[in-house]
């Protein structure tokens with residue numbers, strides 16, 4: 001038991017937890033995007049996807065609790081590491097240097113992370129914690145995106161998600177040991193492609209639905 005607290009209590013252990021839970025969310029994003037893309041096939045396809053998802057019953061509940069647990073670990077560890085780094089830096093940098101491989105994604109991780117958390121809470125209250133007895137999920141989504149405010153917020157949130165994963169994806173692999181001159185350029189490229197898939201794939205949905213209604 002002692003090794004467990006020692007491992008996960010250390011900075012390396014915390015970074016490992018960030019990496020594993022972060023990659024888990026990347027898998028979730030791929031599955032969620034695949035499901036959402038059925039929207040392009042029309043309302044019946046989207047409603048039928050949602051029905052299939054809900055027919056998983058206890059399995060879906062288990063996946064939801066897993067998501068929540070991983071989210072709590074990822075967010076609390078991320079905030080803790082941010083606070084530790086902040087405390088360890090005696091003075092703020094006078095000039096914000098982009099040297100040392102710093103990118104928009106890496107420099108803004110805690111901020112894009114907090115914005116994403118706010119988005120997910122907002123998103124769950126839009127589409128998940130809603131009364132679905134006399135309506136369909138397609139109706140709920142199209143009612144939302146008929147309003148320009150929702151389209152704007154969702155499109156902005158998808159840009160934030162893309163920026164967050166553009167660094168998070170390859171950084172997770174680096175933490176897990178794929179830190180080699182041979183693999184790093186490939187992983188950075190893959191990370192960029194993944195962030196574009198997330199940004200464009202999710203980001204175009206609100207615009208498309210708003211044009212339909």
Ligand code: HEM
Nearest residue numbers: 032036050064120123127128137141154161202203205206
């Ligand atoms: C245009 C973008 C998106 C659309 C249209 C969308 C749509 C939906 C819909 C319709 C549901 C409810 C499914 C149901 O209960 O039947 C849902 C659930 C959810 N979405 Fe999204 N989503 C989008 C982006 C995202 C993003 C970027 C994230 C994460 C960062 C996310 C996280 C979640 C989570 C955690 C759930 C709850 C899953 C569950 O408990 O089953 N969504 N989404």
